[in-house]
Amino acid sequence: MNIELNINGSTHSIECEDRTLLVEAIRDQLGLTGTHVGCDTSQCGCCTVHLDGQAVKSCSMLAVQAQGASITTIEGMASGDTLHPVQMAFSACHGLQCGFCTPGMIMASADLLRRHPDPTDDQIREGLAGNICRCTGYVNIVAAVKTAAKMIQQAPANRA
């Protein structure tokens, strides 16, 4: 079937099957490989993207379900050369090692901060319960989210 997907602000017409997963369409048809397939069983969160601003697991959605919605992937978080505050914070706080979980962590963190602009550590950990990291032990990830929260609060124009 032919479907239209609105991704990172532009509309793309793609050819796919009814059973094509959203993550497959994003990676294979659109070449946006920042979104990863980690577990493929809806647990690890490496596939997290935004659907109408909400973090969802793109390995657990059909591409065709996303028709008519606005999707943001990790590639859509920066504004030109300016990283999103969450991206800047993850870099500054060493919130990643191998980087495989990182796009998903950033997408989930951005949605978390939209809902809880000044989160406690517990709220951060609960908000990232759908994202698993094998490298960091999460300490610097939590620090990165707290830092991003401050950055966003101090300069609202940064909220991309």
Place this chain on the structure above:
Amino acid sequence: MYPFTYVRATALADVAQRLKADPDAKLLAGGMTLLPTMKMRLAAPSALIDIGRLTELSGVSAEGDGLTIGAATRHAEVAADATVRSAIPALAELAQGIGDPQVRARGTLGGSVANSDPAADYPAAVLGLDATIITDRRSIPAGEFFKGLFTTALASDEIIRSIRFTRPVRAAYAKFAQPASGYAMAGVMVAQFPSGIRVAVTGAGPCVFRWTDAEAALNRQFSVESIQALSLDASGLNADLHADAAYRAQLVKVMAAQAVARLTGTAR
């Protein structure tokens, strides 16, 4: 997944017709159970009818001591809804604990219940709160709805429209979640009604069940000690890589005690 045909429904009447015409078609709401199941090739419907955007199937309304929630209402909405939080806080808390934020953004009440997944949370609320499942053709009391592993009283073309909960005097839900998936290894809803206590257990058996011994004990004395004096027969409980049956029996006791402790104010 095996191939299938996707159809996005625009009206409920349309949906019933399509289900009747194709007995191998299934409804798709959030897809948080169905799509992973299909990815593992444990289900292979001929068609998926997407009802996730039908507004007549979503929303919360309260009338008297009843709270009605549309079948396609997302877990995140139930968790955040002011009416749910004030009428039945335990239900909002249960919804808030389902899976993880991404799953809660998509998963729905109706989908969770229609599947009678042994590890889903909502069946404990539906049975524990003595809810009524309202379909496109009848109303089914919770006690008659859950039949067994992945089996409910629904006809193959029947559609859940909403679920009506009755406000308890008070209720609490405690679950021991599998750390990666968030599924209940044991989830216990303890609810107090004027007619008595109800204790519904999910995650531990093939299907949600009422722990009648616990109900009798709590009716005599509503305390953590009443639970601690009991033992739950492990035969018939689930055994898998996460926990054997004996451990699940123990988890049920511990979660029941935690729920009671929250209600008696003795929770640590």
